Amino acid sequence: MMGCASSIHISDRVVYHSGKESEDSQNCGHTRPSARQSPLTEVQFGPMKLYEDQLQVLLVFAKDDAQSGGFSWACERAGFRCNVARTPEAALESFQEKSHDLILIDHRHARGFDAEALCRSIRAVSCSHNTVIVAVVKRPDREEATVMPLISAGFNRRYVENSNMMACYNELLQLHHGEIRAQIKLRACNAVFTALEQSQEAIEISNEDQIIQYVNPAYECIMGYQRGELLKENTEVPKSEKNKPDLLDNISSCIHRGKEWQGVYYAKKKNGDSVQQNVKMTPVVGQGGKVRHCVSVNRPLNDHNKTEKPCERVQAESQTDIQQFSKHKDRRKGSLDVRSTTSRGSDAGSSQRRHSSMARIHSMTIEAPITKVINIINAAQESSPMPVAEALDRVLEILRTTELYSPQLGTNEEDPHTNDLVGGLMTDGLRRLSGNEYIFASKQVHHIPSHLTTPLSLNDIPPCIAQTMENEDSWDFDIFSLESATMKRPLLFLGLKIFSRFGVCEFLNCPEATLRSWLQILEANYHSSNSYHNSSHAADVLHATAYFLCKERVKQSLDPIDEVAALIAAAVHDVDHPGRTNSFLCNAGSDLAILYNDTAVLESHHAALAFQITTRDDKCNIFKNMERNEYRTLRQAVIDMVLATEMTKHFEHVNKFVNSINKPLAALEENEGSGDEDSVKNILTAPENRMLVKRMLIKCADISNPCRPLELCVEWAGRISEEYFAQTDEEKQQGLPVVMPVFDRHTCSIPKSQISFIDYFITDMFDAWDAFADLPNLMQHLDNNFKYWKGLDEQKLRSLRPPE
Ligand code: 5GP
Ligand code: MN
Numbered sequence: 001m002m003g004c005a006s007s008i009h010i011s012d013r014v015v016y017h018s019g020k021e022s023e024d025s026q027n028c029g030h031t032r033p034s035a036r037q038s039p040l041t042e043v044q045f046g047p048m049k050l051y052e053d054q055l056q057v058l059l060v061f062a063k064d065d066a067q068s069g070g071f072s073w074a075c076e077r078a079g080f081r082c083n084v085a086r087t088p089e090a091a092l093e094s095f096q097e098k099s100h101d102l103i104l105i106d107h108r109h110a111r112g113f114d115a116e117a118l119c120r121s122i123r124a125v126s127c128s129h130n131t132v133i134v135a136v137v138k139r140p141d142r143e144e145a146t147v148m149p150l151i152s153a154g155f156n157r158r159y160v161e162n163s164n165m166m167a168c169y170n171e172l173l174q175l176h177h178g179e180i181r182a183q184i185k186l187r188a189c190n191a192v193f194t195a196l197e198q199s200q201e202a203i204e205i206s207n208e209d210q211i212i213q214y215v216n217p218a219y220e221c222i223m224g225y226q227r228g229e230l231l232k233e234n235t236e237v238p239k240s241e242k243n244k245p246d247l248l249d250n251i252s253s254c255i256h257r258g259k260e261w262q263g264v265y266y267a268k269k270k271n272g273d274s275v276q277q278n279v280k281m282t283p284v285v286g287q288g289g290k291v292r293h294c295v296s297v298n299r300p301l302n303d304h305n306k307t308e309k310p311c312e313r314v315q316a317e318s319q320t321d322i323q324q325f326s327k328h329k330d331r332r333k334g335s336l337d338v339r340s341t342t343s344r345g346s347d348a349g350s351s352q353r354r355h356s357s358m359a360r361i362h363s364m365t366i367e368a369p370i371t372k373v374i375n376i377i378n379a380a381q382e383s384s385p386m387p388v389a390e391a392l393d394r395v396l397e398i399l400r401t402t403e404l405y406s407p408q409l410g411t412n413e414e415d416p417h418t419n420d421l422v423g424g425l426m427t428d429g430l431r432r433l434s435g436n437e438y439i440f441a442s443k444q445v446h447h448i449p450s451h452l453t454t455p456l457s458l459n460d461i462p463p464c465i466a467q468t469m470e471n472e473d474s475w476d477f478d479i480f481s482l483e484s485a486t487m488k489r490p491l492l493f494l495g496l497k498i499f500s501r502f503g504v505c506e507f508l509n510c511p512e513a514t515l516r517s518w519l520q521i522l523e524a525n526y527h528s529s530n531s532y533h534n535s536s537h538a539a540d541v542l543h544a545t546a547y548f549l550c551k552e553r554v555k556q557s558l559d560p561i562d563e564v565a566a567l568i569a570a571a572v573h574d575v576d577h578p579g580r581t582n583s584f585l586c587n588a589g590s591d592l593a594i595l596y597n598d599t600a601v602l603e604s605h606h607a608a609l610a611f612q613i614t615t616r617d618d619k620c621n622i623f624k625n626m627e628r629n630e631y632r633t634l635r636q637a638v639i640d641m642v643l644a645t646e647m648t649k650h651f652e653h654v655n656k657f658v659n660s661i662n663k664p665l666a667a668l669e670e671n672e673g674s675g676d677e678d679s680v681k682n683i684l685t686a687p688e689n690r691m692l693v694k695r696m697l698i699k700c701a702d703i704s705n706p707c708r709p710l711e712l713c714v715e716w717a718g719r720i721s722e723e724y725f726a727q728t729d730e731e732k733q734q735g736l737p738v739v740m741p742v743f744d745r746h747t748c749s750i751p752k753s754q755i756s757f758i759d760y761f762i763t764d765m766f767d768a769w770d771a772f773a774d775l776p777n778l779m780q781h782l783d784n785n786f787k788y789w790k791g792l793d794e795q796k797l798r799s800l801r802p803p804e
């Protein structure tokens with residue numbers, strides 16, 4: 001009995017998915033005594049949790065017979081409450097009192113009561129549309145009459161007489177899990193509609209062809225339309241001519257891809273006025289995974305003074321609230337589904353593609369507080385008088401600077417005390433005015449094995465190696481061929497070639513022999529035993545960095561010293577990587593974690609060690625001949641970039657880049673077509689923006705594997721997975737916490753791990769980087785690779801490649 005009672009409370013999910021549970025509930029029904037309390041069943045309906053009461057059934061049978069007995073027994077067994085009415089009058093009375101979920105009406109006897117008339121009378125009672133009505137009919141000799149008269153009378157279906165108890169019981173079960181459940185959910189829709197009707201925000205629902213299907217009273221009030229006139233004939237969403245045509249294209253392409261769009265948009269009021277609104281449009285996916293509806297929530301931007309009373313609270317100020325409605329995980333999932341079904345980039349022109357990258361940036365899912373602040377101020381500016389708007393401009397300028405909490409030191413600060421205090425207390429090691437390098441025990445430094453020190457010149461690189469590097473300026477360059485041709489010394493050879501292409505030696509005023517020694521000792525300090533973080537990864541990041549440096553926008557932004565810093569940072573950025581993550585080192589209490597206080601442990605070490613091995617020996621000191629100030633600037637830039645590869649700051653770097661660079665550039669382009677040259681140049685070359693470009697550049701280079709041609713991407717995925725597996729093995733062996741339990745070599749799905757990595761870190765970052773630097777080939781590879789992993793995952797494969 002106890003067991004039975006608890007199994008009644010099975011959730012919707014269990015009912016559908018576990019045959020065993022349903023069996024149990026049937027058995028329970030069977031043995032339950034007739035005097036039972038009403039059990040509540042949970043029914044999940046979208047984000048709502050509904051409770052289904054004990055079902056109320058009404059049997060309308062003029063007299064008891066085997067058929068009515070069968071249904072009574074079936075109700076008993078299913079645990080439904082059952083009333084029996086003998087006459088239409090009694091039936092109506094009972095229904096008005098109890099509003100049954102299900103009514104079964106005897107329709108077998110022409111001489112009894114008129115079942116169809118009874119059904120019509122019941123349907124005339126208000127709210128009877130939530131009741132399922134079934135006609136119990138005679139078994140026809142031949143199936144020749146249609147059920148249409150029954151449907152017209154208001155019946156939902158017919159039951160061909162069969163008094164077998166199991167047949168009656170099965171019929172009730174089907175009705176319960178089919179039509180009755182659906183009615184319960186439809187009833188809940190009334191609550192949702194009420195919420196929409198009460199909302200202060202103007203809400204509009206359209207179908208996939210932008211035909212309006214619903215607007216709420218707030219919408220009527222703000223826009224001046226009556227709902228009736230919008231729903232009357234296939235009315236399209238009213239559009240204002242004030243919107244740029246490609247804005248509308250962007251929005252509709254966003255929605256059709258299943259992506260949310262958020263931004264400022266002109267809507268047309270009934271009186272012809274255009275009203276600027278902050279709009280959030282969310283696609284709703286229906287049958288076939290296609291976008292079937294679009295929900296748009298609108299807040300007027302600048303005319304809250306003019307709107308009538310009930311809408312007064314609709315203000316731009318509460319803008320941030322909207323974002324809390326959607327959890328970004330869910331939205332990302334939506335975008336993911338779309339990515340797998342559309343091929344973006346392949347069929348569109350480059351500028352259209354970059355526009356859609358920008359559109360995605362506008363709806364960027366991982367929204368930092370600072371982004372919200374900037375959006376609010378932008379909205380407030382719209383309705384502010386000139387002096388306020390200008391003051392807010394200056395506020396924005398400050399908010400957009402990269403170091404909000406570090407006072408910017410003037411070069412000739414008046415008071416030396418202030419200078420020292422600020423310099424000594426308020427800034428970190430990177431900005432300290434006098435050097436303070438760490439001293440390392442020499443055992444940490446690898447020396448070059450003597451057989452590898454044979455100097456070679458760029459001119460006498462072995463032909464087989466030179467050949468593998470011929471297309472090093474192409475994105476599709478195969479680093480793994482170089483890895484084998486050089487017997488795992490790709491950094492030396494690719495470094496020589498790329499540094500020479502960029503004139504690094506000339507810039508540093510250093511002999512080529514010094515560069516060679518430097519690359520050699522640097523490469524020797526990468527661990528060839530790591531499957532991922534070895535010198536091939538460094539060479540790969542150097543390659544991507546050089547590739548990005550050749551992009552027009554990047555060239556416009558960076559100075560020669562930035563380029564040199566970027567190339568050096570790429571080459572050194574993972575030096576002496578132990579093949580374990582920061583969290584592992586912290587958990588294990590390693591010397592490095594102790595030294596760096598568990599903070600950016602590896603990145604700090606890579607940067608510090610890079611300078612140590614460079615400067616400890618003149619033979620490989622590429623900075624030796626640099627002018628002191630220039631060296632400090634270069635050093636600062638290298639350190640900043642290496643530290644930027646730390647992943648805990650990933651979203652900070654990406655968000656700052658989008659806010660300070662993508663968005664201002666997009667605003668310029670929107671205002672004056674291609675944007676006036678000087679303003680663009682100002683944005684690109686402001687020192688703090690150059691820093692953001694450099695950080696973004698090395699970050700993108702560092703995790704560009706998913707944008708490489710498929711074969712390279714797959715190889716890298718195999719290597720990083722293997723390195724993580726080895727870490728998990730060691731954690732288990734040493735009884736350390738397992739940092740990433742999914743990376744267990746016995747259970748890991750590599751496709752799933754790649755899908756998550758791309759979805760969480762890569763997509764938004766490369767959308768932003770592509771919008772800036774224009775990288776159609778990378779985005780195409782990313783798309784292909786993503787589909788590749790999705791394909792494997794859909795086949796439930798966990799391996800790197802499909803089986804032969
Ligand atoms: P790096 O240590 O290479 O400078 O920083 C890149 C970070 O991204 C590292 O933490 C690395 O483990 C991680 N990473 C790179 N590629 C992948 C990948 O394909 N999957 C996952 N999960 N992490 C990756
Ligand atoms: Mn790296």
